[in-house]
Amino acid sequence: MSATAATRPRPGAGTPPPRTAAARRRMLGLDRDAWFLLLPALIPVLVLSVGPLLYGISLAFTDAQSGVTRSTSFTGVRNFADLRLDSLFWDSFRIGLVWAVCVTALQLLLALGLALLLNQNLRFRWLARTLALVPWAMPEVVVGIMWRLVYNPDAGILNNTLRHLHLTSGHTDWLSSLSLALPAVIVVGVWFGMPQTTVVLLAGLQNVPLELHEAAAIDGAGAWRRFTTVTWPTLKPVVLSITALNFIWNFNSFGLVYVLTSGGPGGKTRLPSLFAYEEAFRYGQFGYAAAMGLVMVAVVAVLLTVFLRNRLKEADQ
Amino acid sequence: MSAAVPASEQAAPRPVPLPQPAPPRRKLGRRAGRTGQYAALLCYLVFLAFPLLWLVSTAFKSPRELGSVDPTWLPRHPTLGNFRTALDEQPLLHAALNSLLVAGAAALVSVAVAVPAAYAMVRFKGAVSRAGTGWVLVSQMFPLVLVIIPLFMVLKNLHLIDSRPGLVVVYVVWTLPFVLWMLQSYVRAVPVSLEEAAAIDGCGRLRTLRSVVLPLLAPGLVATLMFAFVTAWNEFFFALVLLKTPEKQTMSVILTHFTGAEGAADLGPLAAASLLATIPSLVFFALLQKRLVGGMLSGAVKG
DSSP: OHHHHHHSOOTTTTSOOOOOHHHHHHHHHTHHHHHHHHHHHHHHHIIIIIHHHHHHHHHTTBOOOTTOOSOOOBOTTHHHHHHHHOHHHHHHHHHHHHHHHHHHHHHHHHHHHHHHHHTSOOTTHHHHHHHHHHHHHSOHHHHHHHHHHHHOTTTOHHHHHHHHTTSSOSOOOGGGOTTTHHHHHHHHHHHHHHHHHHHHHHHHHTTSOHHHHHHHHHTTOOHHHHIIIIIHHHHHHHHHHHHHHHHHHHHTOOHHHHHHTTTOSTTTTOOHHHHHHHHHHTSOOHHHHHHHHHHHHHHHHHHHHHHHHHHHHHHHO | OGGGSOHHHHTOSSOOTTTTTHHHHHHHHHHHHHHHHHHHHHHHHHHHHHHHHHHHHHHTSOHHHHHOSSOOSSOSSOOSHHHHHHHHHSOHHHHHHHHHHHHHHHHHHHHHHHHHHHHHHHHSOSHHHHHHHHHHHHTTTSOHHHHHHHHHHHHHHTTOTTOHHHHHHHHHHHHHHHHHHHHHHHHHTSOHHHHHHHHHTTOOHHHHIIIIIHHHHHHHHHHHHHHHHHHHHHOOHHHHHHOOSGGGOOHHHHHHHHTTOOOGGGHHHHHHHHHHHHHHHHHHHHHHHHHHHHHHHHHHHHO
């Protein structure tokens, strides 16, 4: 096990140790080797990721359809002009934003609370740590199925518990209700995504200097004061990057909601990725669906730029 | 308040007016805080655990119990019947084999091509590695729909639609960003001085990579392999789009075939099949637990 200890990444291991000029020259002189080493990864990435992406972007400007022998022709921005008037798409887009913002925000708040708790010396901490990792390991299809069992109007545990507590009549059909389906689905999204965020934040908390905490406590700073002045400054970059990533993942999420509601009832939970999937693989409109994908990327990119601009500014200074 | 101040503190040599009322309040506050913390922890435990418990409990209930209007938390007469029904109804074992082959091959290939690349990206600071890191980040941003449509057309031309090797290729590319990111943090932990010593002893760079770096990377490699496997095993979207023949479909896709029927009695086999599908991921995650948290320590914080 000594090898394990030696290779475990340590804080500070990321900065390269100072090298002599000769060593650096040797490193630079071997750049051909670098290409050689990168090649096995580069080829599949170029052929199956970068290439298809560029192809996909170009498809957005054509009338490509699936399984049609007729040749595809360039149609300029017509797809986007159609998309602008497609109110169903914009409904779906709005739902996607609500879903992504709610899930990301709740995930962050709950994960932050849990991470702070797990950072304390509490009993049963191990149980929470273990349990928190389980959702992360589960296939999203299974998570969807599991919550369908929970939400089941007759045999589900949620209605049953509410009935016993005399809170509701206990016959709510959570996933088929026009008003409740989206919140119900958001809860599942939070449950599924919270663990990963917790682990990342917990890792970030390990970097908070303990001496500062103790010094602040001796000076009479309360828990909240210590959090805002000591913990938060260290944690902020981690929070920003995990929130940005979570937002992207949530906005593009597909499988969970596909299994839970398939976008129903009445399209109330139809995320943009579900909408584009149906357009592409049910109706065969490849070009139009690609245009939707492009609009999704554009919006995510703009939101992220706004969100991350402050951080980038800080990094530049 | 002042009555609660312990005598020893009142007798402090130089009583400063401001901090004096603080100690008792803090002590009381701390006890209340502890209770509050345990209450909060309990809430989290309940929220995290109750859907899982319900899934397990449903999987072991008999059809008659599942049909009852007043379901109980624990099955009254635990039975394995649901598992048998699930295995009879759907080709679960075959699907598990498909998943195993596809995820296993994808994880192996992905890690094999990523090791040299991750090494190059860490050790050669240049335009290439910066482009690589940029791609790892950017590739996360694109919605799968935008990737799958052209990929579908490309794979169709290569006759790799509705084929397991085709899915393996897609999974390799899809897991690469994360595998690269994970491996980079392990490579960074290998001391450069070791490699320089090997170079002085006359090792070429590839020889150094093979006989010095690779052995030190071994535990990290295993962790990355398992993570890539779990990711591919759990994947749903690509498998849904790319595999049409039931005999070729993976576990995730087969599970959705159960969800068509909504009768209460069918919930049992559905839960049983879901449990079976989760076992491999859970086993690997149990093995990975420490390493995941440790890996995050180096990777995420550096970000």
